[in-house]
Amino acid sequence: RNMSSAGPEGRKMMRECEGLIDSLVYYIQGAIADHEPNDKATENCVCILHNLSYQLEIELPESYAQSIYMQRRNIPGSDKTPGCFGTRSRKVKEKQQDTPLPEEKSSPKGVESLWHSTLIRIYLSLIAKSTRNYTQEASLGALQNLTAGAGPMPLAVAQTVVQKASGLPSIRAMLHSSHAAVRRTAVSLLRNLARNPSLQGDIAREVLPDLVSLLPESVPGSAVAADTTASVCYTLLSLTQRSSANARLLLAAHGLPRLLALSMNDSNMYSKASRAASVLLYSLWSHTDLHSAYKK
Numbered sequence: 472r473n474m475s476s477a478g479p480e481g482r483k484m485m486r487e488c489e490g491l492i493d494s495l496v497y498y499i500q501g502a503i504a505d506h507e508p509n510d511k512a513t514e515n516c517v518c519i520l521h522n523l524s525y526q527l528e529i530e531l532p533e534s535y536a537q538s539i540y541m542q543r544r545n546i547p548g549s550d551k552t553p554g555c556f557g558t559r560s561r562k563v564k565e566k567q568q569d570t571p572l573p574e575e576k577s578s579p580k581g582v583e584s585l586w587h588s589t590l591i592r593i594y595l596s597l598i599a600k601s602t603r604n605y606t607q608e609a610s611l612g613a614l615q616n617l618t619a620g621a622g623p624m625p626l627a628v629a630q631t632v633v634q635k636a637s638g639l640p641s642i643r644a645m646l647h648s649s650h651a652a653v654r655r656t657a658v659s660l661l662r663n664l665a666r667n668p669s670l671q672g673d674i675a676r677e678v679l680p681d682l683v684s685l686l687p688e689s690v691p692g693s694a695v696a697a698d699t700t701a702s703v704c705y706t707l708l709s710l711t712q713r714s715s716a717n718a719r720l721l722l723a724a725h726g727l728p729r730l731l732a733l734s735m736n737d738s739n740m741y742s743k744a745s746r747a748a749s750v751l752l753y754s755l756w757s758h759t760d761l762h763s764a765y766k767k
Contacts, residue, residue, distance in 0.1 A: 472515050475522035479530060482523055486582045495520055496584050499593055508601040514609070517597060521609040524585050524616040528624050531582075586617055586624055588631050595632070599641040604650040611645060611656040614638075618663035626667060633670045639677040646681045651695045658685070658702040665709035675710045675717040682707055683724040686748075688732065697744045700733065704747035712754045718761055727755075727765065 475485055485491060495516040502513045579587040594610040601607055617628040632638040645657035661682070665674050685703050687696065707726070711718040721727070733748035755765070 472518050472522075475519045479526070482525065482530065485519075486523055486585075489581070492520070492523070492581050492584050496590060496593070499597070503593065503596055503600065506600075508597055508606065509603045513597075513601070514603055514606045517594075517606050517609040517613070520585065520590070521613040521616070524613045527585055527616065528620045528622055586628055588635065591617070591628060591631050591638075592636050595636055595638040595641050598638075598645060604648070604653055607645060607648070608650070608653050608656050611642070611653065611660050615656060615660040615663055618660065625663070629664050629667050629670060633664060633673050639674065643678045643681050646678065646685060651693070651699070654685070655695055655699040655702070658682070658699050658706060662702050662706040662709070665706045668713070671710050671714065671717070675714070675720060679707070679710060679717060679720050680724040683721060683726040683729070686726060686729040686733065688729055700744040701747040704730070704733075704744070704751045708747075708751045708754055711751075712757070715758045715760055718755055718758050719764070721755070722761065722764055730755075 474481055499513055499516050502508055502510060507513070575587055576583060579589070584590055591614065594614050597606055597610040601610075614628070614632060618625045618632070632642075642657055642660060645653055648654050648657070661674065661678060664670055682703050685699065687700060707721060711721055730748045730752050733745055734752055736745045755761070
């Protein structure tokens with residue numbers, strides 16, 4: 472577990488260690504099957520996989536990267552678009568929605584398991600069934616790592632989480648965890664998921680009111696709370712900036728007074744949250760059809 476957080480070279484060596492990832496996945500599957508998701512060994516296994524999933528898209532061996540992104544390179548006109556790790560502009564995001572997703576192997580081995588739907592479902596199962604905070608946080612964090620970035624792999628993982636594995640209810644429950652770090656990681660995961668336009672409708676229907684409930688009615692009580700609040704604002708920004716219906720949901724959830732209070736806070740410690748609230752308010756005002764509702 473300590474070695475897996477040693478940096479890029481340590482991650483590379485552990486990903487290439489024959490049988491290691493397969494053994495970790497096998498142990499966790501057994502723990503879930505035996506209804507024992509709370510043991511320390513499971514926590515350690517998940518934390519290792521969490522660390523090995525960090526910057527996975529960037530650090531993939533060339534042989535895997537070529538096979539995963541070959542479909543993307545064969546798309547007509549793709550030479551005019553940025554690479555897999557480039558800008559996150561709206562045009563690029565929209566282009567990605569038409570990009571074929573990488574095909575999965577039925578029996579993944581080694582590093583291939585890290586982004587496979589089998590492991591994604593294992594993470595979601597642990598989020599739902601484990602009561603161990605570190606196991607929950609590591610499972611959420613692994614999914615956060617896998618959905619970061621702008622390539623086909625993060626999009627495929629995001630679609631699996633939201634649509635194929637129906638993972639939003641489990642993630643939503645973590646928004647109300649008593650553990651601040653679990654809440655922060657759950658919000659960060661949702662922030663990644665919400666960047667995908669094709670998933671925004673599902674996410675808004677499932678968790679938008681819960682996200683609004685996380686906005687403090689006054690100044691956040693800690694730096695962790697300020698980070699979480701900023702992430703909530705940026706997640707809501709993704710969900711509402713091109714959808715008046717979602718903006719109306721935010722209004723119905725009484726989010727506007729909280730955002731106004733946050734935006735007017737000038738404390739240096741919480742400027743990140745205040746700035747994020749201001750950006751969201753500016754975006755909400757662009758929905759001219761809601762101006763009368765805002766004023767009320």
